Amino acid sequence: MLPLSEKKCDLPQGTLDLLILKVVALGPVHGYAIAQRLDHATRGVVQVPQGSLYPALHRLENRNLLAADWQQTETGREAKFYRLTRKGRSQLETDAASWQRLSQAVALVLKLSEGGA
Amino acid sequence: MRWWQRLFRRNQCEEELEKELSFHLDQHTNDLIADGYSPDEARRQARLALGGPEQVKEMCRDVRGVRLLEDLFQDLRYGVRTLRKNSRFTAVAVIVLALGIGANTAIFSVVNGVLLRPLPYPDSEQVVSVFQHDTKVGIERAPVSFANFIDYRARAQSFAGMAALRPFSFDSTGEGEPETSHSWLVTEDFFDVMGIGALHGRVPSRDEFQPGRESVVVLAHGLWQRRFGGDVGVVGRKLTLDGKPYTVVGVMPPEFHLMDKRGMIAPYVLSESDARRRGANFLTVVGRLKAGVPLAQAQTEMRDVAARLAQEYPQTNREMSATLVGISEQMLGGVRPALLVLLGAVALVLLIACANVASLMLARGSERCRELAIRAALGAGCFRVMRQLLTESFIIALLGGVFGVLLAWWGLDVILALSPGSLPRSEHVSISLPVLGFATALSLMTALVFGLVPSLHFSKSDLQDTLKEGGRTASAGVSRHRLRRGLVVTEIALALVLLVGAGLLVRSFARLISVDPGFTTENTLALQVHVYEQYPKAELQAAFFEETLFRLASLPGVQAAGGTTAPPFEDGIEVDSDFAIHGQPAPAPGQEPTAQHTIVTSDFFRAMGIRLSRGRFFEKSDHARAPPVVIINETFARRYFPGEDPVGKRILVKRLTRPVEREIVGVVGDVRHTGLDSPTKPELYMHMLQVPFGSMTFVVRTDSDPVMLLPAVKREVWTVNRNLPFYSVATMEQLVANTLKERRLSLALLGTFALLALAVAAVGLYGLISFSISQRTHEIGVRMALGAQGRDIVKLILGEGLLLTVVGVALGAAGAFPLTRFMRGLLFGVTSTDPATYAAVATLLTGVALLACYLPARRATKVDPLIALRIE
Numbered sequence: 001m002l003p004l005s006e007k008k009c010d011l012p013q014g015t016l017d018l019l020i021l022k023v024v025a026l027g028p029v030h031g032y033a034i035a036q037r038l039d040h041a042t043r044g045v046v047q048v049p050q051g052s053l054y055p056a057l058h059r060l061e062n063r064n065l066l067a068a069d070w071q072q073t074e075t076g077r078e079a080k081f082y083r084l085t086r087k088g089r090s091q092l093e094t095d096a097a098s099w100q101r102l103s104q105a106v107a108l109v110l111k112l113s114e115g116g117a
Numbered sequence: 118m119r120w121w122q123r124l125f126r127r128n129q130c131e132e133e134l135e136k137e138l139s140f141h142l143d144q145h146t147n148d149l150i151a152d153g154y155s156p157d158e159a160r161r162q163a164r165l166a167l168g169g170p171e172q173v174k175e176m177c178r179d180v181r182g183v184r185l186l187e188d189l190f191q192d193l194r195y196g197v198r199t200l201r202k203n204s205r206f207t208a209v210a211v212i213v214l215a216l217g218i219g220a221n222t223a224i225f226s227v228v229n230g231v232l233l234r235p236l237p238y239p240d241s242e243q244v245v246s247v248f249q250h251d252t253k254v255g256i257e258r259a260p261v262s263f264a265n266f267i268d269y270r271a272r273a274q275s276f277a278g279m280a281a282l283r284p285f286s287f288d289s290t291g292e293g294e295p296e297t298s299h300s301w302l303v304t305e306d307f308f309d310v311m312g313i314g315a316l317h318g319r320v321p322s323r324d325e326f327q328p329g330r331e332s333v334v335v336l337a338h339g340l341w342q343r344r345f346g347g348d349v350g351v352v353g354r355k356l357t358l359d360g361k362p363y364t365v366v367g368v369m370p371p372e373f374h375l376m377d378k379r380g381m382i383a384p385y386v387l388s389e390s391d392a393r394r395r396g397a398n399f400l401t402v403v404g405r406l407k408a409g410v411p412l413a414q415a416q417t418e419m420r421d422v423a424a425r426l427a428q429e430y431p432q433t434n435r436e437m438s439a440t441l442v443g444i445s446e447q448m449l450g451g452v453r454p455a456l457l458v459l460l461g462a463v464a465l466v467l468l469i470a471c472a473n474v475a476s477l478m479l480a481r482g483s484e485r486c487r488e489l490a491i492r493a494a495l496g497a498g499c500f501r502v503m504r505q506l507l508t509e510s511f512i513i514a515l516l517g518g519v520f521g522v523l524l525a526w527w528g529l530d531v532i533l534a535l536s537p538g539s540l541p542r543s544e545h546v547s548i549s550l551p552v553l554g555f556a557t558a559l560s561l562m563t564a565l566v567f568g569l570v571p572s573l574h575f576s577k578s579d580l581q582d583t584l585k586e587g588g589r590t591a592s593a594g595v596s597r598h599r600l601r602r603g604l605v606v607t608e609i610a611l612a613l614v615l616l617v618g619a620g621l622l623v624r625s626f627a628r629l630i631s632v633d634p635g636f637t638t639e640n641t642l643a644l645q646v647h648v649y650e651q652y653p654k655a656e657l658q659a660a661f662f663e664e665t666l667f668r669l670a671s672l673p674g675v676q677a678a679g680g681t682t683a684p685p686f687e688d689g690i691e692v693d694s695d696f697a698i699h700g701q702p703a704p705a706p707g708q709e710p711t712a713q714h715t716i717v718t719s720d721f722f723r724a725m726g727i728r729l730s731r732g733r734f735f736e737k738s739d740h741a742r743a744p745p746v747v748i749i750n751e752t753f754a755r756r757y758f759p760g761e762d763p764v765g766k767r768i769l770v771k772r773l774t775r776p777v778e779r780e781i782v783g784v785v786g787d788v789r790h791t792g793l794d795s796p797t798k799p800e801l802y803m804h805m806l807q808v809p810f811g812s813m814t815f816v817v818r819t820d821s822d823p824v825m826l827l828p829a830v831k832r833e834v835w836t837v838n839r840n841l842p843f844y845s846v847a848t849m850e851q852l853v854a855n856t857l858k859e860r861r862l863s864l865a866l867l868g869t870f871a872l873l874a875l876a877v878a879a880v881g882l883y884g885l886i887s888f889s890i891s892q893r894t895h896e897i898g899v900r901m902a903l904g905a906q907g908r909d910i911v912k913l914i915l916g917e918g919l920l921l922t923v924v925g926v927a928l929g930a931a932g933a934f935p936l937t938r939f940m941r942g943l944l945f946g947v948t949s950t951d952p953a954t955y956a957a958v959a960t961l962l963t964g965v966a967l968l969a970c971y972l973p974a975r976r977a978t979k980v981d982p983l984i985a986l987r988i989e
Contacts, residue, residue, distance in 0.1 A: 031137060032144040051168030054137065055176040062180065070133075080137050 214517025510568025609925025
């Protein structure tokens, strides 16, 4: 049995949206796949409490950043697939750029402290 | 989906959500099975990972964004279901509210139509009535004389225009019975001053105000409907008025009418001789102030103008000033106080209704304690519970509002039927849009008022206690009970205020109708005629009246027939003027004694039932060639001949006749002239044979119902002169009743509201006592088991009820003292703090309250002690 990851990070809401948008940008995908992707891509560090995933997805859909429709999976079941809209794409770019700037600034500050010590 | 789609396709959203989540769970489960978990364990882990599906669903629902509306719908549906189940409570609450809201809506539509609606004249605050202010006699709003009007118009700078109206009555002949058309003759600026034009046709043009061209007339809307059936073709038709052809040039719109609803308007051309008459006052004058000129400034200016005229023409204008009154005050000032009092009264009624429904909701709430506690346990926030209770309040309030509006609609019909003519602008009174808006706002407000009380009461902590103690809490119940008692005491207090108001009006009315008018009102007809046109000479006039009265007196069923120039309670020709008493020192100028001068025929006093206290009535021997005589009334005798017998003394009468000394031959009882509440004035009567006059009112006393004799009376008059129309026809009782119409209406309305309030308060008390008894069943059982008689139980219960009543009555009386001060203008013969009224009302209220307590108390005595003791 695989242990479920214990090192769960609490994600602020804005960051979760950014991650979802990025994952969806890679191609139309349903909710479970997004959860798996996130878990996989972050090497288990970020385990989104799946309960907050769906409210976030629906919120993004309401804001027209994602579009959704029902399609058949390989197994024959119907699932709700999300894809990025044009508005979502530009939102993703904006948010990603902000995140880059923020993380660079934080890194700079951290380096500064070490260097000064 | 767009948000409104999400709102209406709720089921679809829920299905999709379910599908999405179960897909997720299945996928995760499959993956975990593939990883080696057992199916059950896999499922369990998947569910743990996702979190409780209901919680997730709730979060998704919140995100949906239409939560508020969905919850509202849910609350509404639940509320309707609950109210349907408790239909008795709902019915009582709705009825009580409907009464309160209905009464308010009805009175508000009257206030809206009469007082709030702007007058149809543009910039109506600039339109004023101009009166002469006779400072000697103390009449502030007297009609203006011709010459004064011309000078006012010429000299006043504050006015953009001024016009005069002369009341006039045309004799309409030609078709059918001769009819009198009451009209205004107006000067040329009139339509500009009022600022209103014709609905059909046109108003008279300026050049039709020239002599020779003035035979045109404009019809008022009411007359146009009544006599010409609203036929537009009447414009251009010719009518015969006073024997001359007049062309109808237009019809006025329905909202145009002045103080007095006359049927026609015709141009008035002042002749040279008219223009010189400064002493004859019967013009109504209206003016439009220049833009931006305030009334106070114009008033000051007019006073100066009048003062200058008083110096230039001391003979007529001495002590004559001028008064300006805004047109809306002139038209509406009479009814405003009464309407405002009624508005205040219905507001109190609504408060009582709200208190009652709040009390009912509290009572019901104690039964719902468990349900609400369980809701709270299931996760409903305090706010959510309050919202549910408030939603129910709104449903009740809206239902009450709907029925209230229906009630008001019916009630308005009744009010309008009871008040023909006495309510100005009554054609505007209806359930219009602003009134509906008012009713809606009122419903919402009352929902808040009586909904918040129980909602706030059922706070969360209460509910937890409820669950713990298995449904019956001591503390919450006690505070609820205290609140209910407070509400009932408030209802009783407010009901007392209303009852005091109604009681004061009742006493005023009773005092008023017990006033002795000075003559007998039963079985008397009054018919007014003007004969100037047809009998221009004095002798012809006298002869006409002589013959007609002789014929009338000879009719079977007629006891006496007389004539007078000033019948009581009617628009007669009242002449107030000064005289001089022979043998008394001449008074200082400006201090001459004045009296009302009336001309009557010999049988007048007998026909009116006026009694003789000294001397004799007039007789046929007091004719034109006999020594001039006069009769005075008791007030005259008391004031100017105190302590002596006036009969045989002489007074010099100057008005209505050539100045000559007349001998006093009799003293008659006082007669009230303008109304039962008017003071008596000194009067002198002269005989028609000595002082002929061109208009008279025939007063005919009959043996029985006067209306039955009316056709015969009319026939006799027309036998003498076929073309003589009657200016007015009425029975004396009608004339007296007319003066009481407004009071009667106010009394009826306030009385109804007060009784309504009493009923609602009594019902509230009854409900409270019944509830209290049901709570104390155990205690009553114990008492009865210990030997208490039914009587003692009743005394116990009545004691509680009496305490509440006494407190309520005391509070109400304390509140009524300052509030009834606003009613002072409506009272007659009683003060606003009349102790007898307060005592009577307090007794009535206490009696009704005791009855309301007694009924449930009696039921309590029928309780079987064994059953009562078993109740936990």
